[in-house]
Amino acid sequence: MKKDNIILIGFMGVGKGTLARELSKNTAMFCIDTDDLIESFENKKIKKIFELYGERYFRDLEKKTALWLEQNVTNTIISTGGGFYKQENLKNIGKIIYLKSSFEGIISRIKNSANASKKLKKRPLLQDLQKAKELFDTRVKEYEKVSHLSIDVEDKKIEDIVLELRERL
Ligand code: S3P
8 A cells, every 4th residue: 555644854953843743734634753653662762762772772663663654654744763764664654755954054953943952962863063964974865865855944934845845745
């Protein structure tokens, strides 16, 4: 069965969750987030999961989440963690939209947001900005490759992103 979900992928802090919530306000679709699913499944925050069990364990949870989404979820907007795009069954879950921005744009988006320091602290892979930039550089081409559609979100108002996406979907 071809799934009618919308999957938002892209780097940490680019605004996948914000856009998913905004899109769901504008449609009859619910939204869910893969990190939220993992946190409720494990009853622990992502940061804690990394600290206690390491990244490998977290990636296994992402895989389990991807399989669960494929089997159980329809007609939903799914925002994902920045590394979720690697799931082999991603295309079976739905239409993949890549939210694109420069690294500098993402960091300034986080720094200018409410609760900026909380948003930085909760992301284990954003603690070292030099390493995060390297991760960003390797991922951008991969995000592009796995997505059905990419949308430039840098410096755009959320309402305009929603409009553009609805036109292009
Ligand atoms: C990760 C991104 C995070 C979270 C985890 C790992 C990544 O989600 O899944 O810390 O590998 O890019 P956000 O993209 O919502 O920050």
